Amino acid sequence: MASQLTVPDFSELVRVFTRIGCLSFGGPAGQIALMHRELVEERKWIDEEQYLHALNFCHLLPGPEAQQLATWIGWRMHGIRGGLAAGLLFVVPGALIILALSILYAYAANLDWFAALFLGMKAAVLAIVVQALIRIGGRALNTRFKQVMAVLAFVALFFLNLPFPLVVLGAGAVGIAVAHYRPDWLALKAGGAVAATTPRPWGKTATTIAVWLAIWAAPMAVVLLTVGQDHVLWQIGSFFSQLAIVTFGGAYAVLAYMAQEAVQGFGWLSAGEMADGLGLAETTPGPLIMVTQFAGYLAAFRAPEPFTPLIAGILGAGLTTWVTFAPCFLWIFAFAPWIERLENARWLKGGLATLTAAVVGVIANLTVWFALHVLFSKIGELQIGPVRLYWPDIASFNGQAALLSLLAALLIFRLKWNVIQTLAITSLAGLALGWAAS
Incomplete structure (x- = not known):
């Protein structure tokens, strides 16, 4: 499964999370489902097991789990700058x-x-x-x-x-x-x-x-x-x-x-x-x-x-x-x-x-x-x-x-x-x- 995954370049990550940030209605359930469809099913940036593992981790933390999951995914893709980009773009439009x-x-x-x-x-x-x-x-x-x-x-x-x-x-x-x-x-x-x-x-x-x-x-x-x-x-x-x-x-x-x-x-x-x-x-x-x-x-x-x-x-x-x-x-x-x-x-x-x-x-x-x-x-x-x-x-x-x-x-x-x-x-x-x- 891991061999089929793709790693986006930084500009693509910014583009995708800008879209997610503008469409993330419906509370955490809808936001988590949106990211799953966009990042796991369609783009295959991470696999199902990684996604659920990270989601469980975010549930252990205080604060909004969907925004923290977005930050984790960005961090996984491009380190600190990826986490900052994904997390901020999830928050700034709203x-x-x-x-x-x-x-x-x-x-x-x-x-x-x-x-x-x-x-x-x-x-x-x-x-x-x-x-x-x-x-x-x-x-x-x-x-x-x-x-x-x-x-x-x-x-x-x-x-x-x-x-x-x-x-x-x-x-x-x-x-x-x-x-x-x-x-x-x-x-x-x-x-x-x-x-x-x-x-x-x-x-x-x-x-x-x-x-x-x-x-x-x-x-x-x-x-x-x-x-x-x-x-x-x-x-x-x-x-x-x-x-x-x-x-x-x-x-x-x-x-x-x-x-x-x-x-x-x-x-x-x-x-x-x-x-x-x-x-x-x-x-x-x-x-x-x-x-x-x-x-x-x-x-x-x-x-x-x-x-x-x-x-x-x-x-x-x-x-x-x-x-x-x-x-x-x-x-x-x-x-x-x-x-x-x-x-x-x-x-x-x-x-x-x-x-x-x-x-x-x-x-x-x-x-x-x-x-x-x-x-x-x-x-x-x-x-x-x-x-x-x-x-x-x-x-x-x-x-x-x-x-x-x-x-x-x-x-x-x-x-x-x-x-x-x-x-x-x-x-x-x-x-x-x-x-x-x-």
């Missing part, structure tokens, strides 16, 4: 589109027609998140232990308000222990791992980590020296840098963390605006985690001094994108030479399996939180010891949002429409309802 839409959103948010349009988008996002919960839960919760971990994660976040990193990293630590003592609880095979044959590139790995940590931190040093730690740009960079380290489980898990901190902690944007941002990310190419750029733009736009709102927003969006995706290159370039060893580490598989189960609880928390804020305009909150309770104000029930949510659920679950089609129809329906109400 980043530019999200930036343009964020600018439009910030200036048009007070217009009635704009609010009606995004009411339909929020309703679709609620149905999309429910679909993600069902899909990921059905795949991940294949043992009773994993189901218990998902429930515990939901309770920890929704009722106890525990920090997201503590929940997911704690679940990973539990999984490592369970993988050693009771692998059957995780449906891990009882046999030993195959011994790795690749050498241990300690020196190269250490150098790569040092270089990319400096690259990752460079814009934060500029912010520190120019506007200081009290500025919103420092808060944005610090928060999204932390998020980049613990974002296992995809964009929906990221949103749960952002909802906990960016909405309730920092007050950068509202729950409804977070749903709007995910709707924009769903309709544009590139990783869904690009919704972080939308949040970074609004945070800086609303606290712009000493810049204008537009300049501050662009700086916030750029800083967010930098600290979100620079670590993705660090993980790939530092750990790709270790791929064979990491793939065979049962303790790591166990930690990831339990962490993924906990992410189902994280997404369930996000689903309930979104549903409350989409369907009701007023949400009460009560703290009883360590337990936090939410309850909606029945008088603030939004009938239009409920109707649009039912329409979105019908399109997704009954008619099997894709995300783009559903968002388009519910947005237009929101406009029609807004026009009729006025």
